[in-house]
Amino acid sequence: RKEVEQDPGPFNVPEGATVAFNCTYSNSASQSFFWYRQDCRKEPKLLMSVYSSGNEDGRFTAQLNRASQYISLLIRDSKLSDSATYLCVVNGAQSGNTGKLIFGQGTTLQVKP
């Protein structure tokens, strides 16, 4: 079983739609959670961290469920520019002294006009 699992998609949605991505992680000791965005043939960039209480940044909302080891990302009012791959990222097992991150394979979003 992969340490971080995501549905690869692609998710094809019309502009203005609301879309949600889910991610599960296997290590219950993980302490840091992130969503990164990766545009085609570009490097990953941090989209937002995920906090236990849930957090929002404009049209983006991230949620964490530690009991179910589940992370979600909700995008409201999708824009064409949201088309990208979204990577779910968790700090790795026993990584307290190393900073290692574990990346999911990513979920691809295509927003259509």
Next chain:
Amino acid sequence: NAGVTQTPKFQVLKTGQSMTLQCAQDMNHNSMYWYRQDPGMGLRLIYYSASEGTTDKGEVPNGYNVSRLNKREFSLRLESAAPSQTSVYFCASSEFLAGATYNEQFFGPGTRLTVL
């Protein structure tokens, strides 16, 4: 402020050739990382350096060596390239300190390597 830079951007090698991928960061970060990204596999950690003078293996270290030349630079060497090493290689850095839980990593633009 260039962030994380990588050279070269593209490279084609023949099986058995060697090469070094260069990475430098100007953010005064302690930690640096090398990843490879393959379709359907996500990013996998090859080697990392938690601080200047230290290096450790990641998930897929076989066939690679690294050097943390100084705080800014972290190079990845392929001694005898194989077709299985065809991939996109990303270098990353972070202001990570031992014992911390938060670790935002900043990535370079990547090197696209093909081994024939």
